[in-house]
Amino acid sequence: MLKWNQWLVAALGAALLSACSTNVSGPIQVRLIQPAPGHCRYNIGPATIQTLNSLTNMQGLMGRVGYFDRSETFVKADLQFGQVGGTYTPMDYGSLYAASLYYYLESGYFLFKNLPTNSVDMAQEVPSLSSSQIQMETYEISKDEEVKDNAAYLYDEGNNTFISYPAGDFVNGLPFGMNRGIMIHEYTHFVMRHLVRNKLGKQTKQIPYDTLGALDEGMADYFGFLSTIIPGTPEGEKGDPGYFLCTEDSLDRDLSVAKTVNVSRTTDCRNDLADYDCLRIPGSKYFSVHSLGSVFAYANWAQGERVGHFQHAATLVDLMRKIGNGACGSADNLTFQSIVSCHSGGNYSGTNLGTLQ
């Protein structure tokens, strides 16, 4: 029988071992929020993070999760995890947020890597992937207002940055950075950047902006939806086409809702990425890249329902490569008409996308 002082030494030893072991490399099990079968249904349980080099630094193949503070410095986030039975548990909201961001982006990496055909290993395509910044709850001022309730992917001179902004007044479910579909939406922008935009060899604004921007948003919406599919049960395999609504229900981004382009009014909101007033579909008189992209996403969701989503997703990766290689026409003349005709396996009937010059 141990005496009390021996119990104390044993407890301190266990604590020391436990804490020292948090600086581990993957694969590791971390308790996180994950989509469950059904609309806006989530489970909290162990998730396997496979590519992590350091849990306490939250750094690995996908880059490094950190905090972009008010002094505009990217710093290591203060994280703490506990371990019981081989599973790590975040000890506060920030640690949960950081681990979730890394895990969701890693899910996007494996989503593209494990496609049945046309799979893409972005670590091969972009060797600097592990140098990416993954900014959690970034502090940023735009037009004299703090940016909240959003997420983004930025590319600047070879540097990849994934951003999640703090939650504001519009979040009614999970914050943007905690919604796996939304973060894989951002990861898909990263894929589009390297498979399409950089291959085209032109600056974004030299390419017809609405067309490529809308294609980017539509691809991102659809691959975000793919991340909500949970194989194994019929309900799980349906995924959650309304995953955007689990974060902000005012967004008109439910992929399963039919949308049609009003061809006569496509220019009023051009080049306005952030104007959500332009997201009125159908029957809206305005369109932005997000609204046009959501028409593209709907058409691909409908086709995925017919042929199988992962098989259909592979045709979209093929489309990305063809556009990047110039097989769908020159960058200067890229239109949805050329994209639709270039998409082997695509079906855009009833959306009017194929008529957009």
Next chain:
Amino acid sequence: MRRLAIVILLGLSGLSQPLLAEDTPAAYTPPLMSDSLPRVLSRVDKRRYSRRRSSRIARAPQIRSRSRAVIYRSGRRWGAQFSVLGKKQNTNGGVLGMLPAFGIRGFMDFPIVGNFILEPNIGAYVSAQGVAELRTTQFRLTPGVDVLYSPNPVARTRFQIGITNKLDVIWSQIQAFNDSSSGLGLGYRVGPTAGVAFKTGRDSAFALDMDWTFDVLNEGRLHFGISAGMAFWL
């Protein structure tokens, strides 16, 4: 000579006797006797008098000297405090760069050598953060031992400084929509502590304590604790 003495005594008695007989009333009471003690005590008067006398005798002399106070005190002290524990947090959601946890703290002081005091203590805290449907809650139990030095442990205003070390047992719960999950974490914190206690009564004091600790098991993350409450001498 004997005759002379007898004559003088007789003369004096002869002078005084007429004076007393003329000026003294029949019911004369000596003034001193009437103020201090009734001539005839009733049973009630006896009891009152007896109680006053006994209380006057039994009461200890009022202690005004600080140095004499320790004579009748054991030197042991216990206390209960409301406490706030802040954990350094550079991400959003904290206050002044700290994530606050609120709770209570209890302690017991034992004098060891000279003005050194050993203070076992335990705290229980809760902190919560959340956005919309997402909520994280941490329950923290912190047993610890402080080694303190006070220049004058029995002073009316007592100052103390020392070293504290605490074990953190943290139970963290994550809730989202209708599901929840939890896990355990540990920490071990060491750092300086300082406190002040103001006497509020014969055996009680208002105690304010602060500590700055570093979680050596979690990258040395800074914690700041402040506790306020009452302490009582045993």
